[in-house]
Amino acid sequence: MNPKRYLPILQWLPGYGRETLASDLLAAVIVTIMLIPQSLAYAMLAGLPPEVGLYASIAPLLVYALFGTSRTLAVGPVAVVSLMTAAAVSQIASQGSPEYLGAALVLALMSGLILTLMGLARLGFLANFLSHPVISGFITATGLIIAVGQLQHLLGVDAGGQHLLEVLVGLAGQLGAAHLPTLLIGAAVLVLLCAARRWLRPTLVALGMAPRPADMLTKAAPLLAVALTTLATWGLGLDQRGVAVVGAVPAGLPPLTLPGFDSDLWGQLLVAALLISVVGFVESVSVGQTLAAKRRQRIDPDQELIGLGTSNIAASFTGGMPVTGGFARSVVNFDAGAETPAAGAFTALGIGLAALLLTPLIAYLPIATLAATIIVAVLTLVDVPAIKRTWDYSRSDATAMLATIAVTLGHGVESGILAGVGLSLVLHLYRTSRPHSAVVGRMPGTEHFRNVQRHRVETDARLAILRVDESLYFANARYLEDTVMALAVRRPELEHLVLACQAVNGIDASALESLEAINARLQDAGVTLHLAEVKGPVMDRLKHTAFCRELSGEVFLSTFDAWRALHGDAVSVPRQPAANEASPLNER
Amino acid sequence: MNPKRYLPILQWLPGYGRETLASDLLAAVIVTIMLIPQSLAYAMLAGLPPEVGLYASIAPLLVYALFGTSRTLAVGPVAVVSLMTAAAVSQIASQGSPEYLGAALVLALMSGLILTLMGLARLGFLANFLSHPVISGFITATGLIIAVGQLQHLLGVDAGGQHLLEVLVGLAGQLGAAHLPTLLIGAAVLVLLCAARRWLRPTLVALGMAPRPADMLTKAAPLLAVALTTLATWGLGLDQRGVAVVGAVPAGLPPLTLPGFDSDLWGQLLVAALLISVVGFVESVSVGQTLAAKRRQRIDPDQELIGLGTSNIAASFTGGMPVTGGFARSVVNFDAGAETPAAGAFTALGIGLAALLLTPLIAYLPIATLAATIIVAVLTLVDVPAIKRTWDYSRSDATAMLATIAVTLGHGVESGILAGVGLSLVLHLYRTSRPHSAVVGRMPGTEHFRNVQRHRVETDARLAILRVDESLYFANARYLEDTVMALAVRRPELEHLVLACQAVNGIDASALESLEAINARLQDAGVTLHLAEVKGPVMDRLKHTAFCRELSGEVFLSTFDAWRALHGDAVSVPRQPAANEASPLNER
Structure with missing residues (x-):
């Protein structure tokens, strides 16, 4: 057995020098700034307390630095996996209960074990069952579900409902009951984030800033929005006037947690854990490969399974939630000059400091701010032109894609991805069953x-x-x-x-x-x-x-x-x- | 819509002449002789009263003559489908109860509807999901299960048990309790049938008989065994001495039956109906194609689905059970010179006459005779050399085959076929996922x-x-x-x-x-x-x-x-x- 294969850290640590350290540290600072609001938001999306998002951004990052093969992948909570977590766990326990938290830990552990075992058994090829159109359709549908689900927080109302249509109907019925101060905060953040995306970077460049720092500063916009709205809420006492806020968040490092070993619970979560593993892996590997290729580096998909698997196991023992490699933050990490996974470890330290020191400050953070952050982030996932493009290229691929979208929207994330995989297989067999x-x-x-x-x-x-x-x-x-x-x-x-x-x-x-x-x-x-x-x-x-x-x-x-x-x-x-x-x- | 496509009878009926009639009549007589004991035996295998087998050999044959595209396929109860019927229905009701009979009718109706709809939607290609090694492994395992399951009737003991191993252990424990007269009858029939298979035809030919009539006479051996043992049992009063017999069978044409429309029952039987449909279709189409090719004729797989589907629907309304095209009887039909599906219709008339006139005579037919008939018939399905042959040719195909056999023997017919199909797909994707x-x-x-x-x-x-x-x-x-x-x-x-x-x-x-x-x-x-x-x-x-x-x-x-x-x-x-x-x- 080659230890360098299973411990990729041995490949880069011996040659680690001062220059690399400087690059990694800079990247870590920038990713930390971006990751703090994301962690809070995606924990909320998963129906979990905000600090769980921070916890899930500490130990998993350290472990990935040991076992991962991508030099620049940034792991942590991501939107799609958080939604899948919420969908699975809310079948089992009601949000806010200790059982809900416990089930999320079990889900992370199971998903971690599945990924690690798949990696050891070199089953990375199983991810190929997910065709591109199915993934693309699934992510589009998921983005829509997430965005619509956050609208209630923007409006300050409570619109229950399992599926998109129910939620939309519920929202429409409560439009009149919208809470104005909440809506104003949410709208302001939306405008700020969209404006930053569209105009901040060009403006900064026009003012003489180099493109890369301008880019980095733009990525800090969500943190700015968090700081401003928190300050405004605290200063104006908006929480007294009905603006929902995050509330007291315990300060401190992640707790040690022991996921439950209840076989009934494991049985109920098995399919969800399997799907979260595969979807998370596919997302992570595509990001990792894209970034590695830019520097003529390679990642090893089977070892990536082990890296992601152990990260999830680490999350489950430190009060976290299922994690995977995130697209936006990995690109930021790469652009900021990260050269080794040490950048991820430094990010973990940054988030650790935040958990220790900043949590008292975010008690006044409005939920609407997080909701707006999520909406802006996930709407970039919604890729409607891809439907048209796929349709023009191949009707059968487009059929699989549309079916995935329709079933995901109408019947939930698990059915959606299963329908897509099943249909791709059938269509593929149908195609090759009539050879030229x-x-x-x-x-x-x-x-x-x-x-x-x-x-x-x-x-x-x-x-x-x-x-x-x-x-x-x-x-x-x-x-x-x-x-x-x-x-x-x-x-x-x-x-x-x-x-x-x-x-x-x-x-x-x-x-x-x-x-x-x-x-x-x-x-x-x-x-x-x-x-x-x-x-x-x-x-x-x-x-x-x-x-x-x-x-x-x-x-x-x-x-x-x-x-x-x-x-x-x-x-x-x-x-x-x-x-x-x-x-x-x-x-x- | 082309009526000739959906009513293939329009293709051959207009040109029907006296010579064709003579050929078809001769074939019908021979197939009828062969089908009577088979129908009784396979009904027993499915856990149903013997007359159900006769009923299932009347209306379905008439309907297939209208809608089927094979000129020589002989439909009716077959071993594998009967075993699958027993496996599915015994989950729901206890053998001998009216619910058991009712569930068998529902199964025939559902399977008929599935096949017909697949045919109308031209989904015949779905049968391609069953690879040859999976079918071969499944049929071998099924043959073993059926043969072992009949041993208790040969021994005159009662060995319950769901799976092969249980049944074998149960039998071993009761060897001492074997009922001697029953065993003697069973053994005699086994010897007679095996001897007929091996020596009767060569002997007849050596005695100057033409090969084809010699062949036909050999196929009548089971009917001879039925007649002899029935006569012996009646003459010697063996039923009074503990030999289990078929008992009173109502004489008359098939009753009109209405399958139940209980949605729970339909839900429970859905998977079984689907698998029975596909397995039956694959078996039937391979026979049909082999025979059609010998005369440079063709069959249309999509129309075959409609033919088999409507036959099953007919079975469900006339007190029958799931049917499909049988291998042995179709070959006999072909060899006997059948030229059109009219031969099947004449066979139906023959079986109808048997149901009207012969049923009082079979009250003294020993169960052991039927068991021996089944054992000899299904042991030809067990193809052990095929395992070796497949292993030598392709390890991955052999893996799918062995898994199918192991799961079928250890976990039942439905799990077996599903495991085989799943594994073939995964192995196929694995193979093509690493292109040369x-x-x-x-x-x-x-x-x-x-x-x-x-x-x-x-x-x-x-x-x-x-x-x-x-x-x-x-x-x-x-x-x-x-x-x-x-x-x-x-x-x-x-x-x-x-x-x-x-x-x-x-x-x-x-x-x-x-x-x-x-x-x-x-x-x-x-x-x-x-x-x-x-x-x-x-x-x-x-x-x-x-x-x-x-x-x-x-x-x-x-x-x-x-x-x-x-x-x-x-x-x-x-x-x-x-x-x-x-x-x-x-x-x-």
């Missing part, structure tokens, strides 16, 4: 063979050459049988059928049985089956099978060899492609 | 490019040509990213990377996003991305995407064009393949 194939003929005077429907080629009534353009496996084996037998039925004068296999990269056991069936059926029908251009590795496996022993015809090296051997002296005429000719073959 | 790819170089003096690890080819340190040997889709998109970025990290001097796409038959939306990511990341790393040999239909779709607009390099028609344009005047040396060279590429 083409009857080919000889380009006169050459050794090349092309589609008879597209080219003027020589053919032979007694000989059909069928080119199969896909690997053969269980989902398309039966279709191949159909295609071949249809050809034999359509051409009663047929004597030889050649399968040209230059595009066949593999033949699984189902396809092998189909080939056996094709061979036997063609023989019954008086047609000899031949193969041509079988790839080396495919032939290696076929050689020892009953199919090869019983093959009625021969295996030719090239299609031309087959043509030369089987064409004989039959009359052969170049034929014109007939576009409207009825054909059972799937022609693309 | 190879860095290629130019064969000196030619326009051909081959794998640098297998051939002595020219390469260029600033240019890498990567040939991808698989269509790109969500399950392998991320692996492609990894492969490409690993290449870029490994070769810091790299300036151009060409993806050679001659084996790429499709690019889905996930793979498109991966290509976009690869393009952007390579650009960040100072490498230009080019494509070569993109197939026409793939290029048609790529043309309008952001990827094509943002592609840092060019799209070359051939790999050689790319080489000529990018190779420049760099030093190029033919290099020797180094077999032991470390490479992250998946080389097959």
Whole structure:
């Protein structure tokens, strides 16, 4: 066992120098400033007390610095995972109860164990079950649900409801009851954050600031909003006038917590933990890969599973909640010049100081400020043009995407992601279950063979050459049988059928049985089956099978060899492609 | 709508003549003789009264003659579906109760509706989810379960138990309590049937009988066994001496029955109905296709779904049980010369006559005779060599097969088939999630490019040509990213990377996003991305995407064009393949 594989810190710590330290420290300060309001907000989104967000941004970051392979990934609570946490835990306990907190810890622990075990078993490829359109659709839908769910905090009303529509109806009914001071604070923060996003950076640059510091300062806008509205609430006594505030938050480092080991609870949370693990991993790995590539570094997805898994386990023992690598904060970390995971460890120290010293100050922080922060953050996740783009490129991918969005919005996050994964699989199997194939003929005077429907080629009534353009496996084996037998039925004068296999990269056991069936059926029908251009590795496996022993015809090296051997002296005429000719073959 | 598509009877009835009638009648007589004991036995296997088997062999056959596309398929109760029926229904009601019968009717109705709807929606391709090794493993395991389950009837003891091991242990404990007369009858029938299978046909042929009538006579052996043992039991009064017999069976045509519409019951039976539908369909279609091919006929799988679906619906309204196309009886029907589905309709008349006239006679039929009939029939389903054969050909297919067998034997038929389907899918995705790819170089003096690890080819340190040997889709998109970025990290001097796409038959939306990511990341790393040999239909779709607009390099028609344009005047040396060279590429 190579310790450097499982402890990536051994790769960078020995060469750690003063310059790297300076870069990492600067990045840590900037990420800390950004992470404080985010941690509070995402804890609230998960239905947890705000300090849980801070706790989840300390130990997990330290552990990720030990086990993670990305140099710049910043882990902690993120929006989508927080929403999934809320959805899962609120099935089990009511918000605010000790059971709710306990279930969130168990969820973090289970998700951590699942990720770590997947990493040890090198199951990173399982994340491939989530296709891009499904992820994109899921994140768009999640962003919408989160944003709509926060509107009640902006309005200062209480609109319950499980699903988007219920919440919207509930909100509409209470528009009149909106609490004006709360609404004003929320609206001010929204305007401030949107303005900062759009104008602050260009303005600062126009005033002569270098682009990177300008960028960094822009990212501090949420902290500014937190400070200003907290101050205003405290100064004007707005909390006495009905503005909901965060309230007393205990000061101090994270507590040691022991997640419960109740098998019923574990059973109830299993599916949620699995989905949170996979969704969190996919999100994290895409960010990590994008950033690593910019510096020609690499991340190891299987070790990333271990890094994220141990971070979640750490979260579960330190009063935290499920965490993963966040997109925005990782980019900030990268841009601020972080060079090693030590930057993450320093960020953890920063958040630790905040937990110790700043918590008394945020008692007057309005909930509406956090809600506005969340809304601005998640609306960047909503990617409506992606729907149009996917639709234009591929109807079946777009179908999976729309189904994911619809089910997520209408039936919740877990059903949504499961529906998307299921549908992608079915659509993929459907697509590959009808492999391209083409009857080919000889380009006169050459050794090349092309589609008879597209080219003027020589053919032979007694000989059909069928080119199969896909690997053969269980989902398309039966279709191949159909295609071949249809050809034999359509051409009663047929004597030889050649399968040209230059595009066949593999033949699984189902396809092998189909080939056996094709061979036997063609023989019954008086047609000899031949193969041509079988790839080396495919032939290696076929050689020892009953199919090869019983093959009625021969295996030719090239299609031309087959043509030369089987064409004989039959009359052969170049034929014109007939576009409207009825054909059972799937022609693309 | 083409009526001939949905009513295949319109294709053959108008041309029906006297000769066809004679052939069909002969086949019907032979199939009827074979089907009588089978119907009784499979009803017993499903835990239902024997007459239900007869009823299920009347109306369904008439309906299949209207809607089915196979000329020679013989539908009715079959072993595997009967076992699945027993497994599903015994969860809900105790055997012998009216609820048990009612649930079997509901199961037939649901399965019929599912099949018909699948046919109308042209979802026949869904059957492709069942790979050959999974079906083969499932049928082997089912055969074992059925055979072991019948042993108690042979021994005249009562060994309960849900799973194979329990039943075996129960039997072992009761060996001493075996009922001798019952055992003698069972053993005699076993010997008779096995002897008939092995010696009767050769002997008859040796005695000068033509092979086909000899074959037919051999198939009548079960009916002979039924007649002999019934007679013996009646004559010797064996039923008075403890030999279990079928007992009074009501004479008459099938009753009209109305399946219950209790939504709870439907919910409980849904999964079972789905699995019975798919398993029955797959079994039926394979038989149908094999037989149709022998006469260069075709069957339409989507219309077959409608044929089988309506047959099951008919079964549910006439006191029957789930049915499908049986292998052995269809082959007999075919060999006996059946030419149209009318043979099936005549068989239905034959069974109808049996239900009217023969039922009083079978009151003395020993259960042990039926058990022996079942055992001999299902042991032909157990295909142990197939396990070895599959293992030799493909470990991953064999894994799916063994898992199916193990879970079916240990946890029941439904879990078994689901485990097999799930595992095949995962293994398939795993296989295709690591596409073959190879860095290629130019064969000196030619326009051909081959794998640098297998051939002595020219390469260029600033240019890498990567040939991808698989269509790109969500399950392998991320692996492609990894492969490409690993290449870029490994070769810091790299300036151009060409993806050679001659084996790429499709690019889905996930793979498109991966290509976009690869393009952007390579650009960040100072490498230009080019494509070569993109197939026409793939290029048609790529043309309008952001990827094509943002592609840092060019799209070359051939790999050689790319080489000529990018190779420049760099030093190029033919290099020797180094077999032991470390490479992250998946080389097959």
